[in-house]
Amino acid sequence: MESIKADDLVVVRGGVTVLDHLTFGVPAGTVTGLLGPSGSGKTTLLRVIVGVQKITSGTVTVLDRPAGEASLRHEFGYTTQTPSVYVDLTVAENVRYHAALHGKRRDAVDEAIASVGMSELEDRLVGKLSGGQRNRVSLACALVARPRLLLLDEPTVGLDPVLRRDLWALFKLLAAEGVTLLVSSHVMDEASRCDRLLLLRDGKLLTDDTPDGLRAVTGTHDLDEAFLRLVEHGEVAA
């Protein structure tokens, strides 16, 4: 079963083709990595899926409904690349507001804050936190809805290796519970942690495969190298 399906998706913005005929599926209950250099269209693709970006042509289906349908807003959590949280509110106040928007109660708030390791700082103003900590608050605001689908735009930027490992463990745990995650990153070493990979470059989909599949196709164990080979040799004989 697929949580997200794109069919021949094209987005043209200001005369520039940002997403170029994308067709792919994101299987339910997996962590799918959306990888590619900055400017490759990752954020635009996520914005299409959450329904704030107009589609030029093609279709995108999310949980069997067209992307942007109002009922979907109850079902997914979304974090933007720059943490969109209120700097003049505390950690707990930010998460509580998002809990209220989704009709969730106090225990969901505590759980979301704990799962990103921010319990000790919950009464701290977000404006006084570091960039990495703000990112975690932003993630907690998405988790508090306990969504079936999580769309995370570069959630691990600015985090130390220990926190990154912990967050990826959390993503795996959520996937095991049936949550579908689409996680964008421009760091290839995170690719190996994903169940599936979507590689974007200049708005085109270079590959839609598992990490092992990508390694086999490109003949290298190193995913960074695999990406380079895909870019340099264009089409890979599959």
Add this chain to the structure above:
Amino acid sequence: MNVRLTIATALRVGTQLRRDHRTLALVIVVPCVLLWLFSELFADASMIFQRLAPAMLGVFPFITMFLVTSVAMVRERTSGTLERLLTTPIGRADLVLGYALAFAVLSLVQACVATAVALGLLGMDRPASVIVLVLVALANALLGTALGLGLSSLATTEFQAVQFLPAVALPQILLCGLIVPTEQMAGWLDALSRVMPLRYAVDAMQTLTGAAAVEGRVWRDLVVIVGCVLVALGLGAGTLRRRSA
């Protein structure tokens, strides 16, 4: 519309306001200081103060709330929190009303303090009804909030948002009857001021303080102001577009 989401938003905006002590102090104290300046300026011409003070009580909440709202909305936009909110179950009307509700509470405090100072310390003539006077001030605050919400979508930076004040508010302040009574204005200026909501606010305030009872004219003015608020709030919610090209 969802009352729970509206109230959650109003509480969130209220908490943000409460944290900003300097803004709160400015919103409450500045109108009182300005009223005092007016009373000193016209110490020998109390007739003028009696005409100006009630008008000012109508103009202050409009200006303050216009500025606070438009800057707050531009901040929501530029920080990415607005786009994020639009991906959650909250409706655009809930968001707009939540803001309006939080700012209404702030302007109620402002109106009560400024009215108390004008009546108690500066010797402004007692209006026909203090409650109706505060009600008109509150309607003006909502008008400022509603116009600020509506126009904030035209501004992409806080700089631009602030520049809307001289563009939108100053012409109204010039023509609303505060500086020159509307009946003394040239015909075309009078006609122009009739399409400006602030004229009705000032008219209501001056009618209230010039008579012993609340005249029908005050209620007519109030209806006009509330009508403008509803139109502007509708436009404000309408300009919050969920999808961008």
